[in-house]
Amino acid sequence: MNPRTKTADARASRRDVLRGAAAATAAQWPLPAIAQSIPRVVVVGGGFGGASCARALRDSGASVSVTLVEARRVYTAPPLSNAVLGGLRPLAAQQFGYDKIAAAGVTVAHAAATAIDSPTRSVTLATGDKLSYDRLVLAPGIDLRFDTLPGYSEAVAAELPHAWTADGAQIELLQRQIESMDDGGLVAITVPANPARCPPGPYERASMIAYYLKNKKPRSKLVIIDAKEEFTMQSLFQNAWTALYPGMIEWAPPSKGGDIASIDVAKHEIDTDFDTYKFAVANVIPPQRAAKITALAGVADRTGWCPIDPVTFESLQQKNIHVIGDAAIAGAMPKSAFAASVEGKLCADAIIRLIGGKTPAASKLISNCYSLVGRDYAISTTGVYQPVSGEYVEVEGAGGVSPLAAPAAFRAEEAKLADAWFRTNTREIFG
Amino acid sequence: MLALVVTPASAGAAAMPPLVAACSGCHPANGGDPMLPRLTGRNAGEIVAAMKAFRTGSRPATVMDRIAKGFTDGEIEAIAAWYAAQR
Numbered sequence: 054m055n056p057r058t059k060t061a062d063a064r065a066s067r068r069d070v071l072r073g074a075a076a077a078t079a080a081q082w083p084l085p086a087i088a089q090s091i092p093r094v095v096v097v098g099g100g101f102g103g104a105s106c107a108r109a110l111r112d113s114g115a116s117v118s119v120t121l122v123e124a125r126r127v128y129t130a131p132p133l134s135n136a137v138l139g140g141l142r143p144l145a146a147q148q149f150g151y152d153k154i155a156a157a158g159v160t161v162a163h164a165a166a167t168a169i170d171s172p173t174r175s176v177t178l179a180t181g182d183k184l185s186y187d188r189l190v191l192a193p194g195i196d197l198r199f200d201t202l203p204g205y206s207e208a209v210a211a212e213l214p215h216a217w218t219a220d221g222a223q224i225e226l227l228q229r230q231i232e233s234m235d236d237g238g239l240v241a242i243t244v245p246a247n248p249a250r251c252p253p254g255p256y257e258r259a260s261m262i263a264y265y266l267k268n269k270k271p272r273s274k275l276v277i278i279d280a281k282e283e284f285t286m287q288s289l290f291q292n293a294w295t296a297l298y299p300g301m302i303e304w305a306p307p308s309k310g311g312d313i314a315s316i317d318v319a320k321h322e323i324d325t326d327f328d329t330y331k332f333a334v335a336n337v338i339p340p341q342r343a344a345k346i347t348a349l350a351g352v353a354d355r356t357g358w359c360p361i362d363p364v365t366f367e368s369l370q371q372k373n374i375h376v377i378g379d380a381a382i383a384g385a386m387p388k389s390a391f392a393a394s395v396e397g398k399l400c401a402d403a404i405i406r407l408i409g410g411k412t413p414a415a416s417k418l419i420s421n422c423y424s425l426v427g428r429d430y431a432i433s434t435t436g437v438y439q440p441v442s443g444e445y446v447e448v449e450g451a452g453g454v455s456p457l458a459a460p461a462a463f464r465a466e467e468a469k470l471a472d473a474w475f476r477t478n479t480r481e482i483f484g
Numbered sequence: 485m486l487a488l489v490v491t492p493a494s495a496g497a498a499a500m501p502p503l504v505a506a507c508s509g510c511h512p513a514n515g516g517d518p519m520l521p522r523l524t525g526r527n528a529g530e531i532v533a534a535m536k537a538f539r540t541g542s543r544p545a546t547v548m549d550r551i552a553k554g555f556t557d558g559e560i561e562a563i564a565a566w567y568a569a570q571r
Contacts (some may be wrong), residue, residue: 221543398505416502451554473519
């Protein structure tokens, strides 16, 4: 590549980054004279947390400039994406762009954030552009800790998909592998310990893959190699498996051989302390931590996650930086898209109050997560949370899971509610 | 105390108070879904009565019974008043 081409490329990518700017906000940035008079909020990460926060900041009507930094042009929403594997939902139903968010007046910069300098309050993008902020919101989600499972790596994920991020290609890969495996094969799903994104997700995934296998490859089996001795909605899931997919799903916690010793991609084997699983397809969901940008910003602690003030979501380690969604330590609240989108709204409200010199308001928060276990069959876990002594705790007497005994109509109603929540929340955020 | 919690955040009178943000994932200020009851513009008394009935279990529910139990009378009334005032 000669220097001239390089320059042209750099210009093109810079123009690309700026293209998201709607006419209404184009004047606020990058012109510094005007930008300085209006408080600038930069949001890094365009998922359920970040996009919801950017949208809420804009919709508040407050006089702030809002820039959303998101490398992806297409977001593949994780909630309900397991239904794609079951053949119950097209991948396209999970995918959203940022045009409407830009049209609402949010400046969308399609580039990765590569550095954050908290003393000068600026974010550096992969394009070299720097964005100054008065308040920064980090909603970058998780990074997978590829180095924690012997034999697994980012490169191996191209053969043994994790399908655990907002990357549609990983879901498509897993779907293709399940569709092309022989009847009678074994699908292995490895599950990390908590804290991790979407605690019920791996079991919903097992259910949806079993749904597909039962219909298309009924001699096949599925094993869940789990790092945990128990899991959320366990009885509900296991009762459903017995009823819907008898004999198909084996759950192996550490006490029954679920401790992974190594993964051999060439031999298609997962070794645990007790057993060797010879798989046709392996879905490896590695342990996780807050995405790397949080470490670069100095907001992640030794656990790999980000401690926050639950009222403002401001980092306990860096002033003027807020962390929401899966990256944050939000006490008893699960790392769910539902919670992230509410956190985005609460964080937006707190930021507007702080900018206006007002006191942020503590509020209750809901997380309500559905898991699809079959066609027209969903279960849910619900919690109401409030900040007490610096962390979110569950409001006693509220929340819980779907009843263990319920008629088919109840399960079908929950499946419809799952769909309805997804439509409503994604329309609110991306529509 | 409660009034403080639900005071709109900014100049916009319609700004959503934090307490309502918790509900808005399923009951947004605008639009919504046929499966999920629209609360915007609805009579406040109706919303309060429904929430209290969910809380006691006298009104059947899939998830609203579990959610309603997490909110006090004052919070329910504040949420209902905000939705009722929206158009």
